[in-house]
Amino acid sequence: MPDALRQFKAEIFQALAHPTRIAIVELLREGEVSAGAIVERLGLEQANASQHLAVLRTKQVVSYRKEGNQVFYSVRHPLLLEVLEIMRQYFHAHLTESLTMLNEMSQQVPVVEGDKR
Amino acid sequence: MPDALRQFKAEIFQALAHPTRIAIVELLREGEVSAGAIVERLGLEQANASQHLAVLRTKQVVSYRKEGNQVFYSVRHPLLLEVLEIMRQYFHAHLTESLTMLNEMSQQVPVVEGDKR
DNA sequence: TTCGTATATTCTATAAATCGAATATACGAA
DNA sequence: TTCGTATATTCGATTTATAGAATATACGAA
Numbered sequence: 002m003p004d005a006l007r008q009f010k011a012e013i014f015q016a017l018a019h020p021t022r023i024a025i026v027e028l029l030r031e032g033e034v035s036a037g038a039i040v041e042r043l044g045l046e047q048a049n050a051s052q053h054l055a056v057l058r059t060k061q062v063v064s065y066r067k068e069g070n071q072v073f074y075s076v077r078h079p080l081l082l083e084v085l086e087i088m089r090q091y092f093h094a095h096l097t098e099s100l101t102m103l104n105e106m107s108q109q110v111p112v113v114e115g116d117k118r
Numbered sequence: 119m120p121d122a123l124r125q126f127k128a129e130i131f132q133a134l135a136h137p138t139r140i141a142i143v144e145l146l147r148e149g150e151v152s153a154g155a156i157v158e159r160l161g162l163e164q165a166n167a168s169q170h171l172a173v174l175r176t177k178q179v180v181s182y183r184k185e186g187n188q189v190f191y192s193v194r195h196p197l198l199l200e201v202l203e204i205m206r207q208y209f210h211a212h213l214t215e216s217l218t219m220l221n222e223m224s225q226q227v228p229v230v231e232g233d234k235r
Numbered sequence: 236t237t238c239g240t241a242t243a244t245t246c247t248a249t250a251a252a253t254c255g256a257a258t259a260t261a262c263g264a265a
Numbered sequence: 266t267t268c269g270t271a272t273a274t275t276c277g278a279t280t281t282a283t284a285g286a287a288t289a290t291a292c293g294a295a
Contacts, residue, residue, distance in 0.1 A: 004137065006209060007137040007140045007141055008137050009209060009212075010134075010137075010140050010202070010205045010209065011134070011135050011136050011137045011139075011140055012135075013205060013208070014131045014132070014134040014135040014140075014205075015131070015132070015135035015282095017127075017128070017131040018128055018129075018131040018132035018135045019128055019282090019283085020121065020124040020125050020127075020128045022128075023124045023127050023128055023131075024124055035241085035242095036241070036242060036243090037240095037241060037242080040242095046284080046285070046286095047241085047242075047243095048242095048243080048244085048284085048285070048286075048287090049283085049284065049285075050242095051242060051243050051244080052243090052244085052283080052284085053283095054242090054243090055243075055244085056282090061212065067242095067291090067292095069241090069292065069293065070240060070241050070242080070291075070292055070293065071240095071241065071242080072241080072242065072243090078208060078211060078212070080204055080207055080208040080211060081208065083204050084201055084204050084205065084208075085127070087197055087200050087201050087204065088127045088130060088131075088201065090197055091130070091195060091197040091198060091201075092123060092126060092127065094195060094197060095126075095178065095195070132252095136252090136253085152271085152272095153271070153272060153273090154270095154271060154272080157272095163254085163255070163256095164271085164272075164273095165254085165255070165256075165257090165272095165273080165274085166253085166254065166255075167272095168272060168273050168274080169253080169254085169273085169274090170253095171272090171273090172273075172274085173252090184261090184262095184272095186262065186263065186271090187261075187262055187263065187270060187271050187272080188270095188271065188272080189271080189272065189273090236295100237294100237295085238293105238294085238295080239292100239293090239294085239295100240291100240292090240293090240294105241290100241291085241292085241293105242289100242290080242291080242292105243288100243289075243290070243291095244287105244288080244289065244290085245286105245287085245288075245289085246285105246286085246287080246288095247284100247285095247286090247287105248283100248284090248285095249282100249283080249284085250281100250282080250283075250284100251280100251281080251282070251283090252279100252280080252281070252282085253278100253279080253280075253281090254277105254278090254279085254280095255276105255277100255278095256275105256276085256277095257274105257275085257276080257277105258273100258274080258275075258276095259272100259273075259274065259275085260271100260272080260273070260274085261270100261271085261272080261273095262269100262270090262271085262272105263268105263269090263270090263271105264267100264268085264269085264270105265266100265267085265268080265269100
């Protein structure tokens with residue numbers, strides 16, 4: 002694979018490599034959300050949110066639309082949401098795996114079954 | 119979504135947020151590859167490769183198996199390869215989009231059709 | 236024009252990632 | 266044990282990312 006393509010992919014991953022930005026993109030699953038609503042619903046500082054949005058814009062993860070005073074953001078391509086969806090599956094698989102291992106390591110103290118917090 | 123989950127996802131993305139590590143993971147699509155073979159086939163410095171492998175190990179992207187002198191790496195979960203596959207599709211969609219836009223912007227100089235380099 | 240709201244940018248300090256060089260460890264063979 | 270190969274780790278320098286504070290810009294309303 003050409004190096005430019007790897008570079009491109011790396012930049013997308015990097016754009017997603019921060020909990021706040023993941024939260025933003027997942028919020029945008031619903032559709033367009035204004036910058037202000039993002040700030041409010043995620044409880045972010047305005048400047049900080051704006052910086053993270055700048056990263057997402059620069060790396061082409063989101064697009065935006067100005068309407069009067071406000072700026073509405075949306076995810077640029079549904080495939081990116083699919084990536085997050087797979088990560089969700091991966092997390093689930095990963096967690097299951099870990100629990101299974103724990104179970105095998107300590108048969109006498111089942112982790113999954115008695116898990117009533 | 120709980121913050122721990124976002125943190126987890128962010129770490130996976132970060133593990134993939136480097137061209138060299140993407141190259142490594144894509145090389146591992148074939149199956150197990152030794153550290154030495156990774157170094158050789160990607161033309162990396164030994165220490166540098168080892169550092170990137172450490173990142174992939176730490177973030178749970180790869181697993182490894184020691185056999186005598188060598189260490190064989192493999193991707194820990196097929197879902198992670200699926201993520202890369204989607205990125206490939208995204209890249210293609212993205213590229214197509216850009217070319218279409220270029221085309222629309224300069225009708226008199228078609229970009230796609232006359233592209234014989 | 237002036238004011239107020241929404242958003243972006245710049246600045247500074249701090250933390251984290253990256254690289255190459257050097258060194259360390261693990262292991263099989265002699 | 267000593268040697269050689271494969272791999273990992275540590276170190277120091279440089280770059281990049283991040284947060285918060287302060288400031289700037291854009292735009293609609295008065």
